[in-house]
Amino acid sequence: xxxxxxxxxxxxIELPKAPPAVAAYVxxxxxxxxxxxxxxxxxxxxxxxxxxxxxxxxxLEQGQSLARQCAINALAALHExxxxxxxxxxxxxxxxxxxxxxxxxxxxxxxxxxxxLFQQVFGESGRHARAAVGCPSLPLGSPVEVEVLAxxxxxx
Amino acid sequence: xxxxxxxxxxxxIELPKAPPAVAAYVxxxxxxxxxxxxxxxxxxxxxxxxxxxxxxxxxLEQGQSLARQCAINALAALHExxxxxxxxxxxxxxxxxxxxxxxxxxxxxxxxxxxxLFQQVFGESGRHARAAVGCPSLPLGSPVEVEVLAxxxxxx
Amino acid sequence: xxxxxxxxxxxxIELPKAPPAVAAYVxxxxxxxxxxxxxxxxxxxxxxxxxxxxxxxxxLEQGQSLARQCAINALAALHExxxxxxxxxxxxxxxxxxxxxxxxxxxxxxxxxxxxLFQQVFGESGRHARAAVGCPSLPLGSPVEVEVLAxxxxxx
Numbered sequence: 001x002x003x004x005x006x007x008x009x010x011x012x013i014e015l016p017k018a019p020p021a022v023a024a025y026v027x028x029x030x031x032x033x034x035x036x037x038x039x040x041x042x043x044x045x046x047x048x049x050x051x052x053x054x055x056x057x058x059x060l061e062q063g064q065s066l067a068r069q070c071a072i073n074a075l076a077a078l079h080e081x082x083x084x085x086x087x088x089x090x091x092x093x094x095x096x097x098x099x100x101x102x103x104x105x106x107x108x109x110x111x112x113x114x115x116x117l118f119q120q121v122f123g124e125s126g127r128h129a130r131a132a133v134g135c136p137s138l139p140l141g142s143p144v145e146v147e148v149l150a151x152x153x154x155x156x
Numbered sequence: 157x158x159x160x161x162x163x164x165x166x167x168x169i170e171l172p173k174a175p176p177a178v179a180a181y182v183x184x185x186x187x188x189x190x191x192x193x194x195x196x197x198x199x200x201x202x203x204x205x206x207x208x209x210x211x212x213x214x215x216l217e218q219g220q221s222l223a224r225q226c227a228i229n230a231l232a233a234l235h236e237x238x239x240x241x242x243x244x245x246x247x248x249x250x251x252x253x254x255x256x257x258x259x260x261x262x263x264x265x266x267x268x269x270x271x272x273l274f275q276q277v278f279g280e281s282g283r284h285a286r287a288a289v290g291c292p293s294l295p296l297g298s299p300v301e302v303e304v305l306a307x308x309x310x311x312x
Numbered sequence: 313x314x315x316x317x318x319x320x321x322x323x324x325i326e327l328p329k330a331p332p333a334v335a336a337y338v339x340x341x342x343x344x345x346x347x348x349x350x351x352x353x354x355x356x357x358x359x360x361x362x363x364x365x366x367x368x369x370x371x372l373e374q375g376q377s378l379a380r381q382c383a384i385n386a387l388a389a390l391h392e393x394x395x396x397x398x399x400x401x402x403x404x405x406x407x408x409x410x411x412x413x414x415x416x417x418x419x420x421x422x423x424x425x426x427x428x429l430f431q432q433v434f435g436e437s438g439r440h441a442r443a444a445v446g447c448p449s450l451p452l453g454s455p456v457e458v459e460v461l462a463x464x465x466x467x468x
Contacts, residue, residue, distance in 0.1 A: 023288075024275060025286035026283045026285060031190070031307055036248055093341065099290075101449065105451065107450065107451045109335065129339075130337035135289045137263070137290040141259075147287040179427065180427040181406070181439065181440055184441060185441040192461075195444065257414075291446045292416075295417065296420075303443040
């Protein structure tokens with residue numbers, strides 16, 4: 001097994017088939033040595049495990065877990081559409097959108113569910129710039145959406 | 157007529173004069189072979205046709221139409237500030253912000269109003285990565301805002 | 313003093329120590345000649361001066377001032393993590409997130425607090441593309457968050 005496949009295996013992660021784009025766009029657009037990954041929802045086997053607001057129907061811990069699932073789905077999309085995970089040099093930027101109410105303050109903790117996974121998988125080169133913000137609602141009622149910009153080793 | 161001018165004509169689109177920036181920024185910033193287009197509102201002749209929430213005062217169909225208008229305004233901005241539409245190689249990323257309430261779920265459908273236009277105009281190279289999210293409000297009460305990253309054929 | 317240090321001094325700005333990242337990410341990620349700055353909160357001496365909604369507990373003028381503080385903190389992060397401010401060629405894109413209610417319309421005015429500072433510091437090359445949107449809440453209850461993409465003179 002390659003290093004990264006071994007790492008995923010050690011983390012107990014089996015890459016799903018990349019979720020299809022929900023609409024008229026592509027899961028990943030590669031431009032030069034950067035891969036722009038569309039906003040990922042925390043689909044598991046084609047379904048959202050939970051819907052609603054983090055801090056409301058969805059607990060902070062669940063929100064973190066959902067953000068991690070978004071990140072796993074981003075990895076799956078990169079694997080299928082950016083030359084395989086071995087071609088990913090690192091993660092440059094992560095955008096974290098959290099469905100929540102007006103008094104929610106823990107957007108960074110939710111985002112860590114995604115950020116920590118990228119560090120675990122890519123090590124130092126997985127450390128990224130990030131913006132985490134709140135939204136009144138997200139597509140399909142998802143509690144979390146995660147967008148990723150990754151750098152590539154070689155063009156695809 | 158050039159290919160792209162013909163395409164716009166076939167789609168019944170006449171490019172407006174690019175809406176001016178609403179504030180202390182520029183409509184388009186070119187950096188290398190990428191053009192960053194500022195968040196576009198659906199201005200028509202300098203006015204917002206509608207304000208309010210999609211799924212509330214504004215129907216889904218109207219929201220889609222407004223997203224398409226944002227995309228047209230982005231094309232106008234690229235035409236004026238990125239070397240003409242002939243210099244646009246494709247669309248890399250689209251950010252869609254939808255003003256909506258907590259139970260809205262159709263952000264992707266709204267975004268399609270913009271995404272489908274880019275595909276119609278640029279074909280395969282118009283297919284892009286995308287993030288679509290909800291917001292409690294947008295500038296000037298706009299129901300939709302669309303941000304675009306486009307790739308260029310030549311530096312400007 | 314260098315030109316840019318002189319400019320900051322003329323503006324009465326003393327760069328703070330860059331606020332640490334609040335969570336599992338880095339303040340700045342450099343990729344080639346672009347520096348991605350994580351979403352900045354308006355920390356002063358490690359504390360948020362205000363929390364809540366702009367247009368609610370926080371006035372528009374306060375919101376503008378907080379956006380300016382976010383921009384100052386972004387400059388501090390670039391100074392520490394992107395080869396010093398002398399290495400910043402310009403500002404490419406600014407994302408402005410405003411915590412606000414459903415009837416707020418002045419997101420662009422809030423964003424100007426950041427945008428105008430970048431123009432004052434970097435002149436013409438500080439003029440950037442921008443997207444300004446509303447959010448029900450932001451990390452730690454912050455009224456404003458500002459994300460920055462800057463261009464560099466030399467790799468770091």
